[in-house]
Amino acid sequence: MFVPRPDHGDSAEAVVGGYAFSATLAIQDITGLATSGVSAPHIAKRLEPSAESEAMLFGLTSAQHLRPVTDVGYPELFADDLDDLDAWLFVSLPLLEDRGVIEANFTFDSKLAPLPGEPIPAAPWASALTLLDDLSVRLNRPTRQLWVTHTVNADEPPKVRDFGYVPAFREDQATFDASAVATLPGTSPCELDVVEGPGFSSRRTAAPEEVQQFSRLLTAASRDYPRGDLVMDTIEWDLARIRDAGARLNDRGGAQLTGLVYVDGEIVGLCEVVRYASGNPKVCELGLVYVLPGHRGRGIGSNMLRASLEQATHVWEDVETVYCSYPADAPAAKAVMRALDAEVVSATTAWQKY
Structure with a gap:
């Protein structure tokens, strides 16, 4: 050890x-x-x-x-x-x-x-x-x-x-050219914003109740995100935990952009894009991409993804390649990856025993 x-x-x-x-x-x-x-x-x-x-x-x-x-x-x-x-x-x-x-x-x-x-x-x-x-x-x-x-x-x-041990969950890892986001829908019926930092650690001033909305959204993502048969607790997010997560990311040399999508003034989706100072400057990673169930099927996720990655290539001018991971049995994620002409380069299986 x-x-x-x-x-x-x-x-x-x-x-x-x-x-x-x-x-x-x-x-x-x-x-x-x-x-x-x-x-x-x-x-x-x-x-x-x-x-x-x-x-x-x-x-x-x-x-x-x-x-x-x-x-x-x-x-x-x-x-x-x-x-x-x-x-x-x-x-x-x-x-x-x-x-x-x-x-x-x-x-x-x-x-x-x-x-x-x-x-x-x-x-x-x-x-x-x-x-x-x-x-x-x-x-x-x-x-x-x-x-x-x-x-x-x-x-x-x-x-x-x-x-x-038995296989409990699998996710696939893929890469695609950052420029490929231009193939995704470029207009959205919803309000989109891309902020610096993990959520609300940026200098941006949040609107009233926005932090609570964002916390509820992260908690819902923890509860609903596909995890197969893995034993996992739901993470209850609040502002202190969001700030702690941001501090840990910064401590590890990470920089993040967070895409937010609003319907009637309420946050209903988010998209995380991360780049590490110790990594290849031409590469960034997609983190969590999530839309509340009641707002899916309207192209919101694709719009949010495009806006987030376009901002990433603006802020990090060297970025050429995007890495991402997604549940192997998620039809919506696969459809987006096909639209981006993404190449699956590896898979990760979680084996579980209890």
């Missing part, structure tokens, strides 16, 4: 950098895109404590070394161990909702990662699943969710069903 201590210096940077390199290599092998990946500073920020979640990074190895034991009960991971690693397990513990859930992502170390088409080594998977089961018991989090990113038609990971 990696423990990010300030006095570790270069050793801590080497561990975080080793994981970031392996994670980037894995996703680039899947997508075939050089712009895919994750940076070491982004991983380091995720490992810092926050009110929202706690993250832990584990290295899986068959080598045995004398090491200090962490509070969780596992030997501590140092830079000297990197040559012996087979795989990594990044674990996240939600702290506000879903307190019975433990989430994890598995990644082969770059030295062991199979090339596309090669057999997948089963032993590291068995070790990771054993570790996840053990953590679930130690931390009293009985619901285990393992997120696996893969090619669209990939075989199932080895051992997951043997350990009692």
Whole structure:
């Protein structure tokens, strides 16, 4: 288990950098895109404590070394161990909702990662699943969710069903040219606005009751957004939580634009567009895109998406490519992706056990 201590210096940077390199290599092998990946500073920020979640990074190895034991009960991971690693397990513990859930992502170390088409080594998977089961018991989090990113038609990971996991949800990841939004409807019967920041962290002055409307909209999105069979609590949003989320995004080097759509003066939809300072300046990401059920089927979502991305390319002039994720079984999202000539580059399946 990696423990990010300030006095570790270069050793801590080497561990975080080793994981970031392996994670980037894995996703680039899947997508075939050089712009895919994750940076070491982004991983380091995720490992810092926050009110929202706690993250832990584990290295899986068959080598045995004398090491200090962490509070969780596992030997501590140092830079000297990197040559012996087979795989990594990044674990996240939600702290506000879903307190019975433990989430994890598995990644082969770059030295062991199979090339596309090669057999997948089963032993590291068995070790990771054993570790996840053990953590679930130690931390009293009985619901285990393992997120696996893969090619669209990939075989199932080895051992997951043997350990009692079943697929609970899948989302697809796609990319499209930012200029493609010009193909979406350019006029809307509704009022549209694109503001800087996550919701109401910008300098813009909100209209009366607008913050409450926005909070209700985010809560509705948490409740209604398709999640398959995943066990997930509804997030109850308020202004303090919106500001905290914005502060965390800014702390991780993220900048956000938020598209808002109004019907009769009330917010009924939102669209988030994010770019990270540590990422490729030519890339931005779509976050949450949501319209209240009673206002769907009128082109509102497409109008809002176009307005948000046009503003993004105006504010971030280097942006050329948009990354997005959406539920694999969502017909409306698929229709928009077809209109944008988006290319599905990967998929992520959430395997669950409880």
